[in-house]
Amino acid sequence: MAEYLLEVITPEKSFFCEMVESVVLPTTDGQMAIMRGHEKMVIAIMPGELKIDKGGKWLYCSVAPGFVEIRPDETLIFTQSAEWPEEIDIRRAEEAKIRAEERMRQKLSTREYKMNKLAMARAMARLQLSKKNIKL
Numbered sequence: 001m002a003e004y005l006l007e008v009i010t011p012e013k014s015f016f017c018e019m020v021e022s023v024v025l026p027t028t029d030g031q032m033a034i035m036r037g038h039e040k041m042v043i044a045i046m047p048g049e050l051k052i053d054k055g056g057k058w059l060y061c062s063v064a065p066g067f068v069e070i071r072p073d074e075t076l077i078f079t080q081s082a083e084w085p086e087e088i089d090i091r092r093a094e095e096a097k098i099r100a101e102e103r104m105r106q107k108l109s110t111r112e113y114k115m116n117k118l119a120m121a122r123a124m125a126r127l128q129l130s131k132k133n134i135k136l
Helices: 090-105 110-131
Strands: 004-009 014-020 022-027 030-035 041-045 048-054 057-063 066-071 074-079
Touching (some): 014 048, 022 074, 057 110, 090 110
Parallel strands (some): 004 074
Antiparallel strands (some): 004 014, 022 030, 048 057, 066 074
16 A cells, blocks of 8 residues: 555644554544545544554544645644543543533533533543553
């Protein structure tokens, strides 16, 4: 399979910048796989798990909302934050999920509801990904 450049950029740093075979990312319409030669486009990404194929070895990380710019020879992901499974503070993610659930039960404006829904989705994605790091 042909490789292409994947770069994941957060406000703090370039989180990941390497040649990859494919990437699977969470979008508003579900999971989307991108390979070299993909049609140019810009789409929104949702909180969730980013799967990176490095020649048969899969890497997983958690991403926050953002957007992706796809070009035939590179993919640029701009996200508020990205974390490897071992970087996730499980207690903090559980507390964020509980806070978001409590706020969603209150009578909120549509904007506040959507923001809390995103916060809960991010917390859930982080908790799910953190379980992949557990060695049994």
